[in-house]
Amino acid sequence: MIRFFSLSVFLAIAQSAHAQDKPVDALAALRQAADKAASDWDALAKGLELRIARLLPCDPTSRAAVEEVSRASDARLAALAAYLKAAVAKAKDDTESAKRVLAAQASLAGGWNTERTEADQQGASIEAQVADLKESMRKRASLAGAEQGLTEIARMVKERAGKATDLAARKDVVNALLGDLVVACQDRQTAIEKESAQLDVETARWSGYYAARLARAVTECAIVNHPSGAPPRKKLP
Amino acid sequence: MRRACLLALVAVLCLAQRARDDYRAAYTAWRKTDPNLERDASAGGAAIAQRADRMAAEAAKSAAARKAFLEGTIADQSQQTAWLENSGPGPEPAATNTKSDSQFVATESARVARTIETFSSDPDKGIQQLRQALARERTALEALGLAVADRQKSADGADLATAFIAQSRTRALEQSRAMLEGLKDASAQTAREAEAWAEYYRKLGEGVQGAATPITQVPPGVPPATLSNPAPAPPTVTPVPLARYIGAWTYPQTNAMYHGAQPEFIDVLVHEDNGRVTGTVFGRFKLPAGSTGDPVLRFDFAGDLQPTRNQVFNLLTSDGAKGTIELIPGPAFNLLEVNFQTEPKPGKIRQADVVLVKK
Numbered sequence: 001m002i003r004f005f006s007l008s009v010f011l012a013i014a015q016s017a018h019a020q021d022k023p024v025d026a027l028a029a030l031r032q033a034a035d036k037a038a039s040d041w042d043a044l045a046k047g048l049e050l051r052i053a054r055l056l057p058c059d060p061t062s063r064a065a066v067e068e069v070s071r072a073s074d075a076r077l078a079a080l081a082a083y084l085k086a087a088v089a090k091a092k093d094d095t096e097s098a099k100r101v102l103a104a105q106a107s108l109a110g111g112w113n114t115e116r117t118e119a120d121q122q123g124a125s126i127e128a129q130v131a132d133l134k135e136s137m138r139k140r141a142s143l144a145g146a147e148q149g150l151t152e153i154a155r156m157v158k159e160r161a162g163k164a165t166d167l168a169a170r171k172d173v174v175n176a177l178l179g180d181l182v183v184a185c186q187d188r189q190t191a192i193e194k195e196s197a198q199l200d201v202e203t204a205r206w207s208g209y210y211a212a213r214l215a216r217a218v219t220e221c222a223i224v225n226h227p228s229g230a231p232p233r234k235k236l237p
Numbered sequence: 238m239r240r241a242c243l244l245a246l247v248a249v250l251c252l253a254q255r256a257r258d259d260y261r262a263a264y265t266a267w268r269k270t271d272p273n274l275e276r277d278a279s280a281g282g283a284a285i286a287q288r289a290d291r292m293a294a295e296a297a298k299s300a301a302a303r304k305a306f307l308e309g310t311i312a313d314q315s316q317q318t319a320w321l322e323n324s325g326p327g328p329e330p331a332a333t334n335t336k337s338d339s340q341f342v343a344t345e346s347a348r349v350a351r352t353i354e355t356f357s358s359d360p361d362k363g364i365q366q367l368r369q370a371l372a373r374e375r376t377a378l379e380a381l382g383l384a385v386a387d388r389q390k391s392a393d394g395a396d397l398a399t400a401f402i403a404q405s406r407t408r409a410l411e412q413s414r415a416m417l418e419g420l421k422d423a424s425a426q427t428a429r430e431a432e433a434w435a436e437y438y439r440k441l442g443e444g445v446q447g448a449a450t451p452i453t454q455v456p457p458g459v460p461p462a463t464l465s466n467p468a469p470a471p472p473t474v475t476p477v478p479l480a481r482y483i484g485a486w487t488y489p490q491t492n493a494m495y496h497g498a499q500p501e502f503i504d505v506l507v508h509e510d511n512g513r514v515t516g517t518v519f520g521r522f523k524l525p526a527g528s529t530g531d532p533v534l535r536f537d538f539a540g541d542l543q544p545t546r547n548q549v550f551n552l553l554t555s556d557g558a559k560g561t562i563e564l565i566p567g568p569a570f571n572l573l574e575v576n577f578q579t580e581p582k583p584g585k586i587r588q589a590d591v592v593l594v595k596k
Contacts, residue, residue: 042337049348084333097320105317108310109416114257115423125268129275131578133441134496134590136279143278143444147496149437150275155525156430160423162527167419174412181405188398195333195391202338202384209377212370219370223363 027090030083037076044069058221066217070210077203084196091189098185102178109175112168119161126154260302267295278445286442293438300431307424314417321410333392335385342382349375474512474544481566482514482548483507486573486593494592498522501532503591505575507564514550515539518562518577522586530584536577538562558582571595 048069055062130150137143271288278285349371356368475482488495488503503520519535536558540550548564560579567574576590 038337042341045341080333087333101317101320104313105413105416108314108317111257111310112416112419118261122264130497131588132273132275133278134576136275136277137496139279140281140444142446143441144496146278146437146440146444149433149440151497153430153433153437156426156433159525159527160426160430163419163422163426167416170412170415174409174416177405177409177412181402181409184398184401184405188395188402191391191394191398195388195395198384198388198391202381202388205377205381205384209374209381212374212377216367216370216374219367223367 027083027086030079030086034076034079034083037072037079041069041072041076044072052217057217057224062221063214063217066210066214070207070214073206073210074203077199077206081196081199081203084192084199088189088192088196091185091192095182095185095189098178098182102175102182105178106171106175109168109171112164112171116161116164116168119157119164123154123157123161126150126157130154257306260299260306263295263299263302267292267299270295274441278441281445283446285445289438289442289445293435296434296438297431300427300434303427304424304431307420307427311417311420311424314413314420318410318413318417321406321413333388333395335389335392338385339382339389342378342385346375346378346382349378474542475548476544476546477566479509479542481570482542482564482573483509485596486575487596488520488591489594496590498586498589500589500591503575503589503593505573505593509542512542513539514542514548516550516562518552518575520586520589522589530586532586534586534589536560536562536579552577552579554579554582554585556582556585558585558587560587567592 048065051065052062055065130147133143133147133150137147271292274285274288274292277288353368353371353375356364356371359365359368484507486505486507488500493500499522501521501523503518505516505518507514507516516538517536518538520533522532522534524530524532534554536552536554538550538552540548542548546566550562550564552560552562554560558579558581560577562575562577565574565576566572571594573593573595574590575593578588579585581587
């Protein structure tokens with residue numbers, strides 16, 4: 001029964017570990033996509049003014065060039081948003097995992113106190129055995145070998161208690177470090193969530209900027225067609 | 238998902254507790270099987286040897302249960318260590334870097350500002366419209382610059398937290414590995430203890446065979462004491478002469494006999510006055526490697542002589558611990574067995590049984 005239960009728990013954990021690998025791969029793919037989209041936009045954005053400078057203000061290619069960069073910007077922001085959304089999910093998983101490890105490690109580390117107590121109790125019990133055996137040795141010297149063996153066992157148990165004491169002392173250290181790890185994971189998750197929310201705001205700002213840039217192109221064309229700024233005359237029939 | 242993980246964790250912890258309970262039950266069963274074996278061993282005989290065999294079997298069961306518990310705990314600890322080694326958050330990728338955005342905003346802002354400046358004093362209505370369009374573009378770039386800066390702050394926060402995670406994880410991993418090594422060591426030690434218990438019960442079984450003989454036999458190489466100038470012994474209540482107790486006694490450096498803590502040296506002085514004995518014991522004992530205990534022991538004892546061969550007196554150590562000392566005349570005139578026990582004091586020698594020779 002215990003073995004079946006143990007096997008079930010092991011399989012559940014193994015399945016969870018396997019499932020965790022997939023988001024990491026997906027995250028890497030999203031990051032690559034975001035990097036490529038950002039690189040595409042960067043190249044178009046840097047070359048925009050040079051391209052437009054060679055065109056007449058009302059050349060339709062000029063307006064199309066601005067719109068192309070604007071679309072590239074939208075694409076790279078969408079790719080970055082998808083990546084950040086996945087990064088937030090991964091950061092949440094990391095935080096939850098760190099919390100689980102903290103809880104499990106605290107329990108395991110606490111076991112060393114139990115180990116020490118048990119070793120001390122066993123040591124006391126063996127000392128009583130040694131005392132009894134010594135009494136018996138008064139009548140039976142042939143028990144000397146057994147007495148030496150029991151004394152050696154007492155030494156081993158004492159040594160075990162000492163090691164358990166050393167490791168029990170590490171309990172607070174490891175708990176504090178894992179507590180720090182949980183806090184740092186939580187901070188990281190919060191920072192990425194904030195970054196994701198700020199990207200939404202930034203996306204709106206980019207749209208506003210490209211709208212303004214396009215409006216300038218329209219204005220430049222209008223000035224060329226109507227230099228005085230007067231409204232265009234109606235075509236004569 | 239979170240609830241499922243929590244349930245899995247609780248299940249693992251319950252399993253660990255159950256395994257510990259299993260080996261505790263096996264240990265308790267072993268210890269309760271024959272608690273008087275050592276006390277009864279002096280009687281000797283095949284029955285005692287059989288009892289030792291039974292205890293050996295119970296000890297083996299207990300060791301196996303403990304080993305199983307430790308192996309399960311090692312598996313749990315290995316999972317924690319593996320997560321810290323492999324599955325923790327990695328460094329923040331470059332996709333969240335806003336350097337290109339910031340550069341773009343800075344370049345375009347400068348370009349727009351220069352153009353606005355160029356047209357600043359142009360009265361042409363069309364140019365004024367263009368300047369207004371440029372001003373709106375500049376406003377959009379300013380708002381964009383602030384948004385990019387805000388996102389960079391959050392990205393910096395994520396980077397900082399990631400660096401802190403790496404530090405904490407490295408240090409926690411070090412502790413986790415130490416715990417894992419400790420568990421593996423405990424498991425190996427359990428195997429060694431199991432072997433030692435098996436050997437102990439085997440020796441006990443052997444030791445109870447044959448006729449009984451006391452421990453205070455003349456050790457090989459110790460010459461029997463002879464009095465070169467014999468004098469009449471003083472009257473005493475003891476069944477053996479007072480000289481068998483009083484005087485200066487020391488621990489021989491060769492052919493020494495002891496049980497319990499091994500002495501490096503022991504000096505015992507025993508005086509007698511009108512049937513009352515006073516004495517001092519000063520000794521130093523060998524401690525196990527790594528022990529931080531006090532190897533030195535000093536105590537005084539006193540009491541009235543009794544009409545028995547073995548004399549028992551109360552003692553008081555220099556640390557204030559009480560106890561008893563038993564002086565047992567050896568088979569030879571120049572040998573004295575000294576057996577003492579004190580109250581337990583942390584790090585102090587509390588019992589020994591040694592055979593001393595007269596100085």
